[in-house]
Amino acid sequence: MRLVVVSAGLSTPSSTRLLADRLAAATGLHAEVETEVVEVRDLAVEIAHSLTTGFPGPALGAAIEAVREADGLIVVTPVFSASYSGLFKSFFDAVSGADKDALAGKPVLVAATGGSARHSLVLDHALRPLFASLRAVVVPTGVYAASEDWGAEGLAGRIDRAGAELARLMRPAERPDRSAPEPVVPFAEQLAALGQR
Numbered sequence: 001m002r003l004v005v006v007s008a009g010l011s012t013p014s015s016t017r018l019l020a021d022r023l024a025a026a027t028g029l030h031a032e033v034e035t036e037v038v039e040v041r042d043l044a045v046e047i048a049h050s051l052t053t054g055f056p057g058p059a060l061g062a063a064i065e066a067v068r069e070a071d072g073l074i075v076v077t078p079v080f081s082a083s084y085s086g087l088f089k090s091f092f093d094a095v096s097g098a099d100k101d102a103l104a105g106k107p108v109l110v111a112a113t114g115g116s117a118r119h120s121l122v123l124d125h126a127l128r129p130l131f132a133s134l135r136a137v138v139v140p141t142g143v144y145a146a147s148e149d150w151g152a153e154g155l156a157g158r159i160d161r162a163g164a165e166l167a168r169l170m171r172p173a174e175r176p177d178r179s180a181p182e183p184v185v186p187f188a189e190q191l192a193a194l195g196q197r
Contacts, residue, residue: 003033004070008088026163072170079114107169
């Protein structure tokens with residue numbers, strides 16, 4: 001199975017990339033995966049050109065294709081102003097601009113890093129809605145790592161649980177089928193069925 005890790009860290013070394021690597025390793029403990037890492041900062045210029053011209057450059061095009069072909073994604077962003085970074089959002093704007101169905105039905109593990117535990121709600125108030133709007137299947141356990149979490153009790157357990165959940169959703173038999181529309185049952189038939197119970 002193909003796992004693509006999208007890391008939006010800006011510094012080197014980066015706690016965002018460290019978290020991304022640990023999540024990928026945890027997923028690999030629960031499933032056989034072939035991992036590819038997309039460093040968004042390396043694509044910044046091509047992302048800007050893509051947003052203004054509508055055409056991705058070669059490196060960005062390859063990253064978009066990797067996301068499109070992945071069986072599952074791990075996405076990790078640093079927190080800026082209580083939300084994901086602008087570069088992170090711009091990358092996924094470029095992905096959806098190239099293919100609006102690129103993430104439909106795809107399992108996505110969301111994660112973020114920040115300087116304070118007060119920003120942990122970024123997972124539920126920013127990242128989950130973003131990927132829900134792209135019709136991805138967001139893994140139940142998101143992982144937020146504040147500066148004080150590194151080396152503290154609890155982070156390793158959250159990473160392992162999230163990796164296990166992603167691995168489970170990446171297996172085709174357990175992935176929801178989004179290709180065929182659900183049959184439409186007329187309301188009168190639904191009422192009749194309820195009356196028979």
